[in-house]
Amino acid sequence: GVLYGTKAFLPMMLAAGRGHIVNVASLAGRVALPGSSVYSATKHAVVAFSESLHYELSPRGILVTTVNPGLVRTEAFPHSDAKRVMKPERIAEVIVEVVKEGKAPEVSIPKWLSALQLVRLVAPPAYHFGMRQAVKRGLRSTRVDESNA
Template sequence: MELRDAVVVITGASSGFGELAAVRFARAGARVTVAARREDRLLELAERLERAGSTVLAVRCDVTERSDIDSLRDRVLDAFGRCDVLVNNAGIAGAGPVEHQDPGFLERLIRTNLLGVVLTTKAFLPTMLEAGRGHVVNVASIAGRLATPGLAVYGATKHAVVAFSEALNYELASSGILVTTVNPWLSKTEGFPQHQTPRWLLVDADRVARVIVDVVRKDIAPEISVPRWPSALQAFRVLTPPLYRWGVGVAVRRFRR
């Protein structure tokens, strides 16, 4: 897709991948709507990008609230008349053994990471269908491809996002709309501080943002990992399940010691 003048909406744009992707889309000449709950952060980002000559709309939106999602869509359509690209990036972390996790928190995790993606996509789909073009980019995770101990519910939301995205990409095959899942590896951001992960194992957050922009620019679908090498772990899991499960068991026992 040509990004100059494209209308791009990004949820979870007040920090991390979303903020960095907003900067990259704006630099490429897109008109960007940044959405999240922390309005002060969005206004500061919008001001910064506008000073550099970009057109930016900042909208406070909690993706767990349907009324917020609807008003995000209405504000975008009022301002720009269409939406070419929707990046469903808003998400929260949820590490820990399920037995110790609060049920209220687990509900919020699912509402944010899964329902937020589904309902925001649903809200913007009619305008994309009417235009006969568009690209939905859903930021899932490698945890959406590998069942990881300590990430049972978080991983379940991300597995669901991967399945939702791929199925929707097939559903929309003849509509001119692409749906892509971007699956980042571990990266240090505000909500994911990665205190226990060695630095060499982390992927740079701006590299993830670059891939989010690239899948739109190059029409890539339905899925991409950042970096690419964890895709090999997926193949390992599918082709040799007993060996994969043995490896996870060894890793878990080491971690517990």
């Protein structure tokens, strides 16, 4: 979708001298999550493609924004009743806001996810410690789920 969408609409935007491409990646595009290596890799690719494209196209009047949502309620996500899971409509609202306000190059939803990315860049040991703790908690809850099955 990301490459095909860009290929389809970019020529028209270049001809007009303006436009805004919004690509939806994921928190997994910035933070590699355990148990989702392939998903994380593909979302990292979307982030890198979009960021590179942003710097290439912004001098030509075209913005490129990556939207990185956290957990979103979808058929593919089994924990759709979890407290921090967002409705897809919330992501759509943010995309409309991004285009109206001309935000670029990256937006995280919810905004506190930006702090997690910052910790990863500024204090890698603290980030890795926190991730190890999260994995331990996650593994415990998985074991409980498996024992109840």
